[in-house]
Amino acid sequence: EAAIGNIAYAQANNIIDGTKSFPEFRQYMIDEFGLDEESETETYKTISYSEYSKQIDDDVSDSDNEIAVITAEGAIMEGDIAQGVAGANGVVKQIRSAHEDDNTKAIVFRVNSPGGSIIASEMMRDELLVAKSKGIKVIVSMGDYAASGGVYISTPADFIFAEPTTITGSIGVAIALPTLENAMDYIGVNFDGVVTSKHGGWDPTQPIDDDLDKIFASWGADAYDRFVNFVAESRSKSYEDIKAVAGGRVWLATDALEIGLVDEIGGIDAAIAYAAQSAEIDDYHVEYYGQELSPEELILKELLENFDVSLGEPRVLSALDGISKLYETLIGIREPKAFLTCEGCLVDLD
Template sequence: MSALKSFISTFSLFLQKVRTIILDLGTALILLFLIIAVAGALFSSGPDVKDPSGRVLFIDPAGSVVDQEAFNSDFLFNVGGDPSAEQIQTRDLIKLIRAAAEDSDIPAVVIDFSSTDFAGPTTAINIAKELKALRESGKRVIAFNDRLSTTSYLMASQASEIWVHPVGSISVRGLGGMRNYNKDLFENLKINFHNYSQGDFKSATETNWRSNMSDNDRMQREALLFPIWDEMKSLMAEGRGIQADDIQSFADDYVGFFGEAAIGNIAYAQANNIIDGTKSFPEFRQYMIEEFGLDEESETETYKTISYSEYSKQIDDDISESGNQIAVITAEGTIMEGDISQGVAGANGVVKQIRSAHEDENTKAIVFRVNSPGGSIIASEMMRDELRAAKNKGLKVIVSMGDYAASGGVYISTPADFIFAEPTTITGSIGVAIALPTFENAMDYIGVNFDGVVTSKHGGWDLTQPIDDDLDKIFASWGADAYDRFVNFVAESRSKSYEDIKAVAGGRVWLATDALEIGLVDEIGGIDSAIAYAAESAEIDDYKVEYYGQELSPEELILKELLENFDVSLGEPRVLSALDGISKLYETLIDIREPKALFTCKDCLVDLD
């Protein structure tokens, strides 16, 4: 025994030394990076400002297009990481595109969205419409890609011409996807799943206790996906001067999976005006030199270009001196307790922003931008409570719904005086998701027994034990009470009866145009419409718009500024796109270690490629 204790003690000391060395090394690397960055700031004038006159603007966002950028708490330790993990705010990208449309010094724009993720279908459609307006302004827009997917082709189709590499890829696969249904697996593993979800359409947990998709879930998904897909096809077809059926045929018969060497797809696309043709990288470069001239300042032979990051720094900000402020606060991603991070609408952070806004005497109204399919009940309550505190001060609260404002996204919208939603916003899902596994059969099978002493009937219960009748009633009432509270809040918010809201609730997901008809939203419109309405409601003509973002510490702010000024990527470890990130977070949430009721909507997440 003494030998074992000696070994453990020695090993513990070894681990402490290793930990100390690792921490010291990490700290040294961070300090070295900061020293280099600060030295660069002191002894360099920064990057040269390139004159955009006569230069082709190159727009190739690499990263995720989101409503509001957010940073993980450990971003200081991830500099130099994955450069594709950048975040591009939707409003910044739109501002850039609109500025280019009005800039007579820019002869053309080249676009490549093959490395761009979008928060959801509405964001993608909105950016495509901005590119369409850019082309219709008379600006020459040229798309050149080595690979095109559904969303990147949606962007490219708005260009004046589309060129693809001869051995690249083009594949328009449409929307939707498959979910795994695990009932048989759990039965084989002797795991029992108990469903206490509220709402006949609330299918967030049905993959755990069904072998296939329920009829209700199939119906609501079809009601969402087909109209959104029709809108995308319409934009693609209109941009290319072809029919929507041509896009559908291409999607059905020329699907691609490998991202390269889709030679048959490219040949079909060229023959049917889906693209203009093919060019290799040298051929495209020579084509652009012939069209727009040789860049005499470049070290290599190329055409005159300016990157979108260089150009964006030269766009004048709309700075208002008004003492009136419209505060725009964003809840984007999974609603959870804690701080804001990528793909997570952290309630602590969002509440802090709301409080900061309503405590500012210059704030005349709040626009609450919701781009979330829900999450934690208590976190949703925290946001709702703080919005009500703002209303109690006489401030108008206007909600602007983005790609998703469903389940918890609806819950946090209930204090609104008025709700705007985009045409393809996914909303509704007024219900409660709760399902939990128990492992009593598995424990029995492997020969594990439990015994002990408790001072209350269920004091020793956990997921390794069965649910008796009394506990079953407790869990059922738990979900029912949360659902009843949800329906009541929505009914009060929408000035409708409990029965009216319950009739359209049931966990069902609605497209915004349908939600408007049943009274869940007030008007179809984007965030600009919401801001204008907020100003009108506050009875102010002169105002500035203040976008509230995540607060960083002084050292984080300094590092962020240094990195941005010298074009160094923050290198976030894997930005959670508001699709993949939210989906992964839901999988974590549903992997219950303790029973938990959630306002979540897995039904509303649309798979884009």
């Protein structure tokens, strides 16, 4: 009710130590850390983001054994990784880099996706199977959601962890095609030509007739059977067992555990620990694959991961929310991209 903007509330609840004007703050910092004698103005000793970030080590272990952590975040689509899009080309490149490294003993695949393109899902799944063929353990860690295509790309896993509130399932296939025949009629545009088969010249400017609808339905049914078979094989269950919980139904992680879609409730740390155990390694370091963080992002990430407070307290969560949003904003503005997603399409506006 008081909100984090209320300074008195923040000070009373030990979220902040107090308030100072800029000159008071400057003098406080000089008293605490000393005067910067090399500066042209009277100020305190400081270090730049860039210099400080160089002192942050990714891992303290000197072991050659490596556990690779790769993330599929957002809608699964072909192409490169972007904000809100798990681009298959980029994710596959990371998986390939990991399994081509002789030091990689296990891959923890963090899935936080509502699904997307079946082709893109297939690309990621195939590359994970290549890793497994080399004897590399693949452990999946599901995030907020791992549904539809998120389940599809999880099928190569040796073991699946899910957060207590993960939404998963949605084992199904949807084919959505926009048709523009009414729009073309409205603006007075007509098409004509010669084709050698009944549907050879079909495009979205034409309606879908009953015969064509049956063809698309057949494609969807084949893809659905393939999907169910993949999940059944992955979970060591029968086709009938998985089909009984499929059909597009979604499940909370605790329910998914009961019906066998996941193996254990736990977060990313539990998945990494299990990956090390499965690979039978005691000494290892964790390699996080993804876009390189800027110095500012690296420092904010370090702050978020190392806050020496109880994150269960509402006032602390409120205080961290601003830092978290700043962190996400810094990542998002590096490559601004506008996009609209739906179950069967992606409109990408460069």
